[in-house]
Amino acid sequence: MSRSPYLSSAPSVSVIMLKVLLALLPGIATYVWVYGGGILISLALATLTALLAEAAVLRLRQRPVLPFLMDGSAIVTAWLLALALPPLAPWWLVVVGTLFAIVVAKQLYGGLGYNPFNPAMIGYAALLISFPVLMTQWPSPLELAKVSLSFTDQWHYIFMRSLPLGVPVDAISSATPLDYLKTQLILQQPISDISNTPIFGWLGGRGSELVALAYLLGGIYLLQQRIISWHIPLAFLATLTLLSGTFHLFAPGLYASPQFHLFSGAAMLCAFFIATDPVSGPTTPLAKLVFAAGIGVLTYVIRVFGAYPDGIAFAVILMNMCVPLLDAYTQPRVFGHEK
Amino acid sequence: MNALVNLVKLFKFNGGVHPPQHKQASTTQPIRVLQATLPLVLPLRQHVGNIPHLRVQVGERVLKGQLLAEAEGGISAAIHAPTSGIITAIQDALIPHPSGLPDRCLTLQPDGLDEWTVLTPIDWQHMEARAVVASLRQSGIVGLGGAAFPTHIKLRSDGRSGIHTLVINAAECEPYITCDDMVMRERAADLLRGIAITQHLLGAERCLIGIEDNKPEAAAALRAACDAADSSAQVIVVPTIYPSGDARRLIHVLTGLEIPSHQRSVDVGVQCFNVATVLAIYRYMRFGEPALSRIVTVTGNVARPGNFEVPLGMPVSALLEAAGGVLEDTSEFIMGGPMMGFSLPSPEVPVTKATNCIIASTPRLFPPAAPAMPCIRCARCAEACPVSLQPQELYWFAKSDNFDKARDYKLFDCIECGCCSYVCPSNIPLVQYYRYAKSEIIAQDRAKEAANLARERNDFRLMRIEREKQERALKHAQKAAGAKAEAGKTEPSKAESGVQYAGDAAVNVAASPASAQAEAVKKAAIAAAIERAKAQKAAQAAQNTAAVNPAVAAEMAAIDARRAEAAALAAKINKDDVAEAAAATHAADQHSTINGVSAQVASSVTSNSKEPS
Numbered sequence: 001m002s003r004s005p006y007l008s009s010a011p012s013v014s015v016i017m018l019k020v021l022l023a024l025l026p027g028i029a030t031y032v033w034v035y036g037g038g039i040l041i042s043l044a045l046a047t048l049t050a051l052l053a054e055a056a057v058l059r060l061r062q063r064p065v066l067p068f069l070m071d072g073s074a075i076v077t078a079w080l081l082a083l084a085l086p087p088l089a090p091w092w093l094v095v096v097g098t099l100f101a102i103v104v105a106k107q108l109y110g111g112l113g114y115n116p117f118n119p120a121m122i123g124y125a126a127l128l129i130s131f132p133v134l135m136t137q138w139p140s141p142l143e144l145a146k147v148s149l150s151f152t153d154q155w156h157y158i159f160m161r162s163l164p165l166g167v168p169v170d171a172i173s174s175a176t177p178l179d180y181l182k183t184q185l186i187l188q189q190p191i192s193d194i195s196n197t198p199i200f201g202w203l204g205g206r207g208s209e210l211v212a213l214a215y216l217l218g219g220i221y222l223l224q225q226r227i228i229s230w231h232i233p234l235a236f237l238a239t240l241t242l243l244s245g246t247f248h249l250f251a252p253g254l255y256a257s258p259q260f261h262l263f264s265g266a267a268m269l270c271a272f273f274i275a276t277d278p279v280s281g282p283t284t285p286l287a288k289l290v291f292a293a294g295i296g297v298l299t300y301v302i303r304v305f306g307a308y309p310d311g312i313a314f315a316v317i318l319m320n321m322c323v324p325l326l327d328a329y330t331q332p333r334v335f336g337h338e339k
Numbered sequence: 340m341n342a343l344v345n346l347v348k349l350f351k352f353n354g355g356v357h358p359p360q361h362k363q364a365s366t367t368q369p370i371r372v373l374q375a376t377l378p379l380v381l382p383l384r385q386h387v388g389n390i391p392h393l394r395v396q397v398g399e400r401v402l403k404g405q406l407l408a409e410a411e412g413g414i415s416a417a418i419h420a421p422t423s424g425i426i427t428a429i430q431d432a433l434i435p436h437p438s439g440l441p442d443r444c445l446t447l448q449p450d451g452l453d454e455w456t457v458l459t460p461i462d463w464q465h466m467e468a469r470a471v472v473a474s475l476r477q478s479g480i481v482g483l484g485g486a487a488f489p490t491h492i493k494l495r496s497d498g499r500s501g502i503h504t505l506v507i508n509a510a511e512c513e514p515y516i517t518c519d520d521m522v523m524r525e526r527a528a529d530l531l532r533g534i535a536i537t538q539h540l541l542g543a544e545r546c547l548i549g550i551e552d553n554k555p556e557a558a559a560a561l562r563a564a565c566d567a568a569d570s571s572a573q574v575i576v577v578p579t580i581y582p583s584g585d586a587r588r589l590i591h592v593l594t595g596l597e598i599p600s601h602q603r604s605v606d607v608g609v610q611c612f613n614v615a616t617v618l619a620i621y622r623y624m625r626f627g628e629p630a631l632s633r634i635v636t637v638t639g640n641v642a643r644p645g646n647f648e649v650p651l652g653m654p655v656s657a658l659l660e661a662a663g664g665v666l667e668d669t670s671e672f673i674m675g676g677p678m679m680g681f682s683l684p685s686p687e688v689p690v691t692k693a694t695n696c697i698i699a700s701t702p703r704l705f706p707p708a709a710p711a712m713p714c715i716r717c718a719r720c721a722e723a724c725p726v727s728l729q730p731q732e733l734y735w736f737a738k739s740d741n742f743d744k745a746r747d748y749k750l751f752d753c754i755e756c757g758c759c760s761y762v763c764p765s766n767i768p769l770v771q772y773y774r775y776a777k778s779e780i781i782a783q784d785r786a787k788e789a790a791n792l793a794r795e796r797n798d799f800r801l802m803r804i805e806r807e808k809q810e811r812a813l814k815h816a817q818k819a820a821g822a823k824a825e826a827g828k829t830e831p832s833k834a835e836s837g838v839q840y841a842g843d844a845a846v847n848v849a850a851s852p853a854s855a856q857a858e859a860v861k862k863a864a865i866a867a868a869i870e871r872a873k874a875q876k877a878a879q880a881a882q883n884t885a886a887v888n889p890a891v892a893a894e895m896a897a898i899d900a901r902r903a904e905a906a907a908l909a910a911k912i913n914k915d916d917v918a919e920a921a922a923a924t925h926a927a928d929q930h931s932t933i934n935g936v937s938a939q940v941a942s943s944v945t946s947n948s949k950e951p952s
Contacts, residue, residue, distance in 0.1 A: 003768065004760075007677045283718040334727050335600075335752065
């Protein structure tokens with residue numbers, strides 16, 4: 001009987017997923033600081049829904065439930081989706097999105113390891129298409145809000161959609177910088193004027209840029225732990241920088257700066273947490289570079305020329321489709337073979 | 340020169356892993372020599388290749404070093420008596436093999452006298468290299484790194500282009516194993532003598548000794564011996580990374596040469612030997628001592644881990660006893676290292692020429708693998724693969740029985756080193772999947788070849804039947820034409836009918852030149868095929884006999900003579916069936932090629948799987 005090798009060095013799938021969750025913590029903490037504790041409710045809701053849905057489908061598929069719940073992949077999907085949604089989204093939006101991500105995008109394709117698309121992004125895209133208004137209603141960062149909601153107020157708003165007496169919805173929400181930029185550019189405002197409004201910070205959107213920085217920090221931890229390789233984050237961020245930089249250079253009045261694109265929307269979350277999903281991503285180093293560069297190009301194109309303010313979800317899903325082809329055409333040279 | 344620095348540029352291969360070494364425990368004591376007391380069980384197949392031909396009978400008394408079984412055919416190795424005693428049995432017994440299946444073994448009851456047979460040293464300096472290599476066929480020496488490939492074949496030049504570099508594999512990259520390390524520390528001088536002989540036989544200009552940097556004592560000993568012997572061999576310290584001891588990897592690291600996938604190292608002018616093998620060559624040349632013992636590391640959960648010089652055939656249990664006995668919790672015994680070794684079916688199996696290490700394992704030492712999870716395509720395996728394969732794709736293809744794709748993705752370049760499984764977060768037994776796919780593909784190829792052969796035979800049979808029919812028709816027509824011509828002469832009155840017959844004959848005659856021509860072409864083709872088959876056979880015979888001693892050659896000549904006689908007799912009995920005989924020879928040739936190919940594939944699989952150690 002041969003079961004060699006008798007040794008194993010790898011962290012288990014659970015440990016890998018746990019480290020991804022750990023790497024998200026700085027981002028979540030900053031999120032709470034910027035937007036209040038409402039996001040924690042979304043995270044908890046998504047986690048609970050994901051685990052229950054995963055367990056139910058595993059049961060139906062007659063697969064072992066506990067080992068697959070323990071792998072932590074469902075929680076990662078849930079967290080990524082919750083972090084991508086507006087923080088005060090109604091509870092059912094979070095639940096529906098998570099259900100779609102886990103049941104349709106993941107389990108119906110065969111569960112862990114078999115889903116061709118990033119489940120969190122499928123869940124996000126499904127919500128964006130179905131409930132576009134809710135999906136673009138972002139609360140203002142606490143420091144900019146005319147009325148700041150307490151945690152209880154946020155709780156009530158998420159579950160009952162009720163605000164404290166005398167507070168209109170407009171008082172707590174505002175357009176996101178990406179959204180605002182888009183509408184103002186349509187109104188032929190120059191960028192210099194647009195970015196003078198208070199919702200813009202020194203890098204991207206005020207407040208949200210800090211969250212993006214915290215994601216970057218978590219991403220560096222993942223790189224250091226060798227949970228992800230450098231190829232995807234670097235190629236994605238570099239492509240986004242290069243494209244936005246080129247456009248910005250030639251027409252600074254019409255196109256936002258590279259740092260704005262890097263630190264707005266879900267760019268940082270995508271670079272280190274979403275595009276780096278191994279299951280739906282490519283495996284060879286060259287394919288990773290092409291894949292991430294493709295996401296970068298598509299994101300920029302959708303942001304600048306498309307109908308949606310942010311294009312991460314669609315860019316990732318579109319590039320997910322190319323993965324089998326990318327892998328097939330980027331096979332590295334095998335030792336002792338001609339290329 | 341004792342410092343661990345190199346003056347040469349080293350090359351890198353993709354990936355590799357750094358498993359914990361655990362080499363300390365077994366290197367604290369010198370090599371201990373064990374005497375044979377218990378019955379020795381000697382498997383006839385301890386090497387890659389044919390089973391050797393028995394030269395003794397049950398009940399016979401044999402002397403230490405006496406030939407028990409002789410190498411048979413092209414790839415084979417002899418077996419000798421490791422001590423004096425009586426052959427008590429020749430039967431199937433459990434052998435150390437992953438299959439756990441029994442195989443033919445000799446049992447030798449030692450008489451305790453350890454009485455030597457007459458040994459004849461080889462005067463290699465004054466003999467023709469060819470003759471020296473031929474004599475090695477009698478030595479029973481095989482690759483002692485674990486691959487157990489007969490050494491004399493690797494030294495044969497076979498008219499190949501010159502070998503410029505001899506690489507000595509002293510990497511010993513598998514964890515736990517230290518037998519080569521200890522040999523280098525203790526027997527460096529003899530080792531260098533062995534290197535000199537090997538280099539001389541190969542005609543190699545230079546010798547590179549590749550040793551991992553986790554063996555500073557051995558490297559220092561080798562360098563000191565090199566200085567003392569004024570040897571030109573270069574001791575090159577390479578970084579410790581598994582599997583640098585795989586021959587193709589080591590040759591690449593040392594020389595930068597990348598051996599093409601379908602070629603062997605000799606095709607790029609390099610030949611590679613393990614240190615212990617070279618030492619065995621020295622002992623055979625200097626003292627005439629054949630392969631009787633080997634150094635085995637005994638480690639893991641034993642009281643006194645160490646290295647032992649063990650007579651071949653000694654039960655593993657006796658070896659464990661010599662290492663102070665196994666400790667509590669021992670769950671199984673692993674032969675080889677933890678990366679490529681396998682669990683022994685029983686501790687009673689004998690030590691063979693391929694036994695480099697025995698590890699007493701406990702669940703604490705090597706925890707049972709956690710249940711396998713689905714592949715998450717993290718590509719850690721691809722990063723670790725020393726052959727730059729895509730293990731995650733190969734796994735997918737093997738799992739779905741998509742063998743054509745697996746072959747496209749170079750499954751057969753996999754050396755089964757286990758790096759991929761070692762780093763897999765999903766605990767997938769990848770190597771087992773690859774072995775499964777390889778064996779399935781080999782089986783399918785064999786079935787395909789067999790089907791092709793059957794079809795060819797059938798085609799030939801149909802052709803022969805058709806030819807015979809035509810021949811009969813021709814004969815018939817000729818006879819009829821002759822008869823009619825005769826009839827025309829004698830009975831001119833029947834002119835009308837005669838004319839008609841003549842007309843028929845004319846038609847026949849008109850038709851026959853074309854068929855006769857076709858016949859001639861066919862016959863020529865058959866004759867050519869017979870000639871080709873004969874030439875092929877002659878060439879094969881020449882190859883096979885190149886390396887045999889006069890006695891065997893004489894025997895073979897006698898067999899050939901008998902065969903020729905039988906063939907002549909057969910020809911006399913049925914001259915018409917020569918073509919068929921030729922077809923049969925052709926078929927037999929075809930068959931033997933298939934066997935040859937499959938044996939080669941099988942041996943390359945096994946040798947691949949054993950190389951890194």
